[in-house]
Amino acid sequence: MTGQFRDIAVVLLSGGMDSCVAAAWAAQNHDLALIHLTYGQRTLVRERRAFDDIANHYGVPDSRRLVVDTNFLARIGGSALTDSSIPVPGAHTPGLDVPLTYVPFRNAHLIAMGVSWAEVLGAKTVAIGVIEEDSAGYPDCTQAFMTAFNRAVQEGAAAPPSIVTPVIHLSKADVLRMGNELEAPMHLTWSCYQNDDIACGTCDSCRRRNQAFEEAGLIDPIASI
Amino acid sequence: MTGQFRDIAVVLLSGGMDSCVAAAWAAQNHDLALIHLTYGQRTLVRERRAFDDIANHYGVPDSRRLVVDTNFLARIGGSALTDSSIPVPGAHTPGLDVPLTYVPFRNAHLIAMGVSWAEVLGAKTVAIGVIEEDSAGYPDCTQAFMTAFNRAVQEGAAAPPSIVTPVIHLSKADVLRMGNELEAPMHLTWSCYQNDDIACGTCDSCRRRNQAFEEAGLIDPIASI
Numbered sequence: 516m517t518g519q520f521r522d523i524a525v526v527l528l529s530g531g532m533d534s535c536v537a538a539a540w541a542a543q544n545h546d547l548a549l550i551h552l553t554y555g556q557r558t559l560v561r562e563r564r565a566f567d568d569i570a571n572h573y574g575v576p577d578s579r580r581l582v583v584d585t586n587f588l589a590r591i592g593g594s595a596l597t598d599s600s601i602p603v604p605g606a607h608t609p610g611l612d613v614p615l616t617y618v619p620f621r622n623a624h625l626i627a628m629g630v631s632w633a634e635v636l637g638a639k640t641v642a643i644g645v646i647e648e649d650s651a652g653y654p655d656c657t658q659a660f661m662t663a664f665n666r667a668v669q670e671g672a673a674a675p676p677s678i679v680t681p682v683i684h685l686s687k688a689d690v691l692r693m694g695n696e697l698e699a700p701m702h703l704t705w706s707c708y709q710n711d712d713i714a715c716g717t718c719d720s721c722r723r724r725n726q727a728f729e730e731a732g733l734i735d736p737i738a739s740i
Numbered sequence: 741m742t743g744q745f746r747d748i749a750v751v752l753l754s755g756g757m758d759s760c761v762a763a764a765w766a767a768q769n770h771d772l773a774l775i776h777l778t779y780g781q782r783t784l785v786r787e788r789r790a791f792d793d794i795a796n797h798y799g800v801p802d803s804r805r806l807v808v809d810t811n812f813l814a815r816i817g818g819s820a821l822t823d824s825s826i827p828v829p830g831a832h833t834p835g836l837d838v839p840l841t842y843v844p845f846r847n848a849h850l851i852a853m854g855v856s857w858a859e860v861l862g863a864k865t866v867a868i869g870v871i872e873e874d875s876a877g878y879p880d881c882t883q884a885f886m887t888a889f890n891r892a893v894q895e896g897a898a899a900p901p902s903i904v905t906p907v908i909h910l911s912k913a914d915v916l917r918m919g920n921e922l923e924a925p926m927h928l929t930w931s932c933y934q935n936d937d938i939a940c941g942t943c944d945s946c947r948r949r950n951q952a953f954e955e956a957g958l959i960d961p962i963a964s965i
Contacts, residue, residue, distance in 0.1 A: 555892065581816070583812040584812070586796050587809070588856065591806070591853070598766045619851055619855070619856040619859035619860060620859065620893070621856075621897065623856075623893075624853075624856070625847040627845055631813065631845045631848075632816050635816055653829060654897060657895065660892060662895075664895075664896065666891070667888035667891070668845070670881040670884045670889075671846050671848055671879050671888070672844065684797075723903035
């Protein structure tokens with residue numbers, strides 16, 4: 516990288532695989548500004564470590580890291596990820612249209628934060644690593660939602676950035692292949708909903724991760740049970 | 741009111757005149773659920789009192805009051821309302837397209853919270869008392885934004901409520917006339933950006949309030965200097 520000026524991209528970085536690849540995609544031709552949400556999830560500390568590790572990997576300065584405590588999502592409630600009285604499902608629960616781990620309209624909050632910060636930073640891009648494939652249960656991960664929300668941003672922001680979704684039409688295996696090509700630091704990511712030391716391998720998120728690595732023909736660099 | 745079941749409307753209630761009239765409008769045929777945002781604004785405590793007074797007026801139980809500390813808006817910064825180092829403008833600053841009191845994309849955060857809570861409560865309506873007339877400086881107060889955001893809600897929420905804007909096309913004077921008809925408790929509202937005991941009468945918000953009462957031919961029931 517030369518010293519030339521590059522546009523800033525705000526990337527929503529949970530610390531999972533998809534957002535890590537979104538960051539790797541944006542890093543090709545932007546300086547990164549990384550935003551991380553904590554919302555009372557069980558694996559908050561571990562996800563935060565993944566966020567910091569990835570930010571360090573890309574040399575992002577403190578002034579372009581924003582960690583936001585959105586405990587209001589926990590207070591609004593209604594989700595297994597934020598309510599410790601609801602057990603984390605071992606797999607998708609049959610008969611439910613929406614997984615128990617759904618936080619109502621969560622991506623709207625996430626993207627709105629990215630947009631507000633982008634306006635302050637003068638960033639023209641807000642990137643989010645959602646995958647349409649996951650949208651069977653999460654309506655806020657669909658292309659239809661992203662397109663509609665992007666229109667709302669163009670109407671409602673003073674200096675509207677574009678919402679971009681670099682992996683939305685990929686399978687999770689193809690996200691891993693893309694990450695591999697872009698040299699995304701997958702060894703620094705975290706996916707498990709249940710543990711923060713060794714991935715449990717059995718929660719929804721671990722199963723999706725393991726299946727994706729298998730399909731991609733790649734080895735997961737993180738340890739699991 | 742009889743004991744019959746009424747749909748719930750989530751109303752975004754700042755404690756100012758416009759949101760109070762929106763609450764009065766919704767209270768005609770809904771049970772109210774009231775949400776209030778604090779975001780590091782100067783008059784936080786006074787606005788909270790207005791919120792509680794109006795909630796008490798409509799007999800809203802604690803389980804349907806939600807006060808959310810959104811200090812992330814203050815941390816993202818860029819606004820005179822949340823940054824005590826920037827003086828509150830006495831009037832709209834000439835040459836600025838956007839008032840200094842603008843919090844980037846604020847209404848998106850507000851409405852997203854209303855939508856998330858509506859999903860948990862099973863509410864079919866989220867009401868917000870924005871006025872298009874104010875939109876010269878606030879792009880997130882326009883009908884175009886509300887329409888676009890409502891479309892995003894329909895795509896991105898599991899049980900999407902409708903976003904309704906009962907006063908959006910009214911002048912502020914007409915909002916007051918509507919409030920008068922609906923017996924909205926205007927004596928419990930607060931508008932001043934500067935003080936929390938007696939309204940200053942000179943900040944942008946006070947000037948708009950005073951002008952509106954004058955135009956409506958009504959007397960402001962709150963004391964001012």
